Amino acid sequence: MTDNLARQLAFLDEADRLKGILRATPVLAGARPENSAEHSWHVALYALVLADQAAPGVSIDRVIRMLLLHDLVEIDAGDMPIHLAHDQAAQAAREQAAATRLFGLLPPEQGAAFRALWDEFEAGETPDAIFARALDRVQPLGLNLASGGGSWIEYGVTFAQLESRVGQKVARGAPRLWDAMRERARAWFAARG
């Protein structure tokens, strides 16, 4: 076996651990928490299905690649729920160290390319990253609605907080999608009173 292939297989073996990182959002109508591996699949599927919500010029295939990689750092850094107050600088530092270790398992040229894609996602400034981040924020809404509130209840989230923590990023990357999801969420918050 070549050294490159051995490194690639070591990276893919290590990636299995993302299946053990639990998120705040429930799956299967509230049966259990979602893990970050199945979330990564679901949000990549969002990109494939909702390609027509992207701004002109967005490459859906690059968005999908970003989304397949975007949460790998949680293997070392854990998932930090968006509605949980936390030290964002400390979490970002943990994620940077995780990216260095995890992408460093790969052959150097490939590891650098993946790291650049992850850095682009994190920075959220290119059209591809803006769309990817919009989908990453919007996917938990469907799960929360399907499970009777999910992480909104767990963290006591208000509709105004949802608009500021989630809506702004979704609206930036996929404004028509946010219009639709906002109405669904508003109906839920209104019914809850």
Added chain:
Amino acid sequence: MTDNLARQLAFLDEADRLKGILRATPVLAGARPENSAEHSWHVALYALVLADQAAPGVSIDRVIRMLLLHDLVEIDAGDMPIHLAHDQAAQAAREQAAATRLFGLLPPEQGAAFRALWDEFEAGETPDAIFARALDRVQPLGLNLASGGGSWIEYGVTFAQLESRVGQKVARGAPRLWDAMRERARAWFAARG
């Protein structure tokens, strides 16, 4: 909300159920069975990482799209372990009916495009489908090795059976990858005696 978007969101809501379909292969060093959603993510990551194992002309982005969709039919048809004897024609019929229902949730043009990609994967005749199927077969090997045998022990699999049920498909789509994985598997079977 447009009718198209409503259909797309209904499809994405339904896709959540793939997280509840359990496979024979264990994850996290044997902690629990893998589900088909996290498997779909992991095997899509295999395609991204092992792109250099593909034959010339293979489109890795099409392979990734296929792999994101390839197991959705299991929401209705369930997962049939490769090492478990079963009625393959009956399972194929269940999967066809599932594809009709699930891709039928989407806007018609998009549903037809996804169905065509899934049909291509199932037929396994194009270079993209041959590579995608090779990865789908090889991914459980790493998990079985990491968990002390996994589904090989559960189903009493021999090395000769692994070569015929798994090796042939992997070797067809990714021959150098099979050379490497075959050696890893052979060492495990030899040590077990």
